[in-house]
Amino acid sequence: MEPTAFERSVPAEHIIDESLAGSVLSPFWLDDVDARRWPRYNDVQNYDLVVVGGGFAGLWTALMAKQRDASTRVALLEANQIGWAASGRNGGFCEATLTHGEVNGARRFPKELELLDRLGMQNLDEIEQTVWELGLDCDFERTGAVAVAVEPHQVEWLEEDKDAAHVKFFDEKRMQEEIASPTYLAGLWGTRDTAMVHPGKLSHELARACHEAGVDLFEDSPVLRLDSKRRGPIMVRLGTGDIRAKRVALATNAFPSLLKRYRWHTVPVYDYVLMTEPLTDAQLESIGWKNRQGVADLANQFHYYRLSKDNRILFGGYDAVYHYGGKIKPEYEDRPESHRRLASHFFTTFPQLEGIRFTHRWAGVIDTCSRFTAFFGHARGGRVAHVAGFTGLGVASTRFAANVMLDQLWGLKTERTELKMVKSLPIPFPPDPIAWMGVEVSKWAMNRADHKRGKRNFVLRTLDALGLGFDS
Numbered sequence: 001m002e003p004t005a006f007e008r009s010v011p012a013e014h015i016i017d018e019s020l021a022g023s024v025l026s027p028f029w030l031d032d033v034d035a036r037r038w039p040r041y042n043d044v045q046n047y048d049l050v051v052v053g054g055g056f057a058g059l060w061t062a063l064m065a066k067q068r069d070a071s072t073r074v075a076l077l078e079a080n081q082i083g084w085a086a087s088g089r090n091g092g093f094c095e096a097t098l099t100h101g102e103v104n105g106a107r108r109f110p111k112e113l114e115l116l117d118r119l120g121m122q123n124l125d126e127i128e129q130t131v132w133e134l135g136l137d138c139d140f141e142r143t144g145a146v147a148v149a150v151e152p153h154q155v156e157w158l159e160e161d162k163d164a165a166h167v168k169f170f171d172e173k174r175m176q177e178e179i180a181s182p183t184y185l186a187g188l189w190g191t192r193d194t195a196m197v198h199p200g201k202l203s204h205e206l207a208r209a210c211h212e213a214g215v216d217l218f219e220d221s222p223v224l225r226l227d228s229k230r231r232g233p234i235m236v237r238l239g240t241g242d243i244r245a246k247r248v249a250l251a252t253n254a255f256p257s258l259l260k261r262y263r264w265h266t267v268p269v270y271d272y273v274l275m276t277e278p279l280t281d282a283q284l285e286s287i288g289w290k291n292r293q294g295v296a297d298l299a300n301q302f303h304y305y306r307l308s309k310d311n312r313i314l315f316g317g318y319d320a321v322y323h324y325g326g327k328i329k330p331e332y333e334d335r336p337e338s339h340r341r342l343a344s345h346f347f348t349t350f351p352q353l354e355g356i357r358f359t360h361r362w363a364g365v366i367d368t369c370s371r372f373t374a375f376f377g378h379a380r381g382g383r384v385a386h387v388a389g390f391t392g393l394g395v396a397s398t399r400f401a402a403n404v405m406l407d408q409l410w411g412l413k414t415e416r417t418e419l420k421m422v423k424s425l426p427i428p429f430p431p432d433p434i435a436w437m438g439v440e441v442s443k444w445a446m447n448r449a450d451h452k453r454g455k456r457n458f459v460l461r462t463l464d465a466l467g468l469g470f471d472s
Helices: 013-020 056-068 102-108 113-134 152-159 172-178 199-213 281-287 336-349 397-409 434-450 458-466
Strands: 044-052 074-077 093-095 145-149 167-170 186-190 194-196 216-218 223-227 234-238 241-250 267-276 294-297 303-307 313-321 358-368 375-379 384-388
Touching: 013 336, 013 358, 044 056, 044 234, 056 074, 056 199, 056 397, 074 241, 093 113, 102 113, 113 194, 113 397, 145 152, 152 186, 167 172, 172 186, 199 216, 241 397, 267 336, 267 434, 303 336, 313 336, 336 358, 375 397, 384 397
Parallel strands: 044 074, 044 241, 074 216, 145 294, 241 384
Antiparallel strands: 093 194, 145 186, 167 186, 223 234, 234 241, 267 313, 267 358, 294 303, 303 313, 375 384
């Protein structure tokens, strides 16, 4: 097998050691906000809508419920802190796609792809409009993103799409002028379909907007179960009290759903991230990057990276780790081999930044489903709505999902609710040890493809045919 760009040029071990020395195990985005705390629920009340989950999906659902009808009484319940989980740990890429990219969408929803692309771009436009209208201080930048080729066969992939609308193709020389890295052979800049955002600020600004709209926000308030009869309210059971709700929206991401029927439709996969100290003017000049786009390479095991407002570089991806039993534990967040691998790949990408240090290292859990796109469920006669399965691309699509759940909960038949993507479910994962073995085999096959000029072997072709998959 052929070595990849990150194996052909490997930085010295002391460079990696020095770069990680002193880094803290904590998400930069959460450390960079002065978060308001919300009370614990300890009462017995009645609400028109109870939202379970204080990430992006839950926050958008609560906010837009009030925007649709200000008289709706809404409560949002978060087991930990607002934005604490995936919504405060991601890369801050706010992408228009609802289908985890064009290729995945064309494979799974070919008849709806044009409509899904339109709805995705409309959703991103509406997020931008909401940011300005509500004055959300979240470092929103509509920069677009560049897909970079770091292997010769990937250049051919980019050339196939260079005539698409709202893209700019860069050959090697032009790519080096745009962003300087010895690994870049070409690039394709999608100029409209991606924004950069500070996810920690966005989650807390959405909480502020919810509060100002009249939503009751509660933290440290885990929901234990839902009880209901055919008629009457749904009882939302907490250890500190109960809520009588007319409707419930479940937005718990990778954590086990309160609806048991959907618990095997996702598996929690850990993704690892590094954040540098702010670059000096000279360091930034050595790279270029004046247009501040997000960047991702085209490998199966890919990296994503971007600039923060204060010119730090976030660098994440590549490793995707599923732990046997599907557990989510704090100790899984500190994985030295993954953070060291990222540091090595960072200095392969930008050797001119030797000597820079990483201030933060962390991990987040991705709610991976077998089709890579969000799926929707319902229960209790349509009075409970559920969404999960964003598979790492939920910063923007959670807002679209919130609109779907609100349409469903109020019995509205809309363009969104009639989508096959909304009406269908992904194939569930089998229990361990089968799920664990499947993930490991998939990762092996993807790694092998990256070492064989992108050629997909029998394992990946079979997964493609069955509608299953795995993505970092």
